[in-house]
Amino acid sequence: DTEVTQTPKHLVMGMTNKKSLKCEQHMGHRAMYWYKQKAKKPPELMFVYSYEKLSINESVPSRFSPECPNSSLLNLHLHALQPEDSALYLCASSWGGGPSYNEQFFGPGTRLTVL
């Protein structure tokens, strides 16, 4: 299984809502990533988990809260978002750590619209 899955595919939420994005992989990868991608722009790294510990936080606002419950799952909890947070949110995974191959595999993304 070489697939990264993300749910939901589309999400529309109001600025006062609380929602979560989910990501799952069963490749045995130990590094998982969240990226944000605005239209016609490259992906921007938000968070990196390595061996279920947060290793990189690219100064992301606290209204985005990542969680890694186990080595296969990655969540992104959303609260009090702004319309400018509307974007495609991409999850990725790789072997992670040490002199490993480190090819990143991406999921299909969640298209988020904040009203």
Add this chain to the structure above:
Amino acid sequence: KQEVTQIPAALSVPEGENLVLNCSFTDSAIYNLQWFRQDPGKGLTSLLLIQSSQREQTSGRLNASLDKSSGRSTLYIAASQPGDSATYLCAVRRYNNNDMRFGAGTRLTVKP
């Protein structure tokens, strides 16, 4: 800070043509470089990964080269097809670090 640039931003070619996409980066202390393809509104599909110690990688009609000292990589696509139409992104990973920086991409259109 690592800056990644891709030229051209857009490219339109007739079917069957061979083409080259360019990627340049400012910090040569990289761990690897990865080329991706992205269809509109979709996720990224990994095409090729080149480790910092390698000079090139090949997969089918695709060939990627890496010149770390000059901060450049190229993606060569042979005998282009309409199905190759997509945005192609390169990304570099800092040495021994999980941080990846992407270029803005080249939007390729292959006309039948």
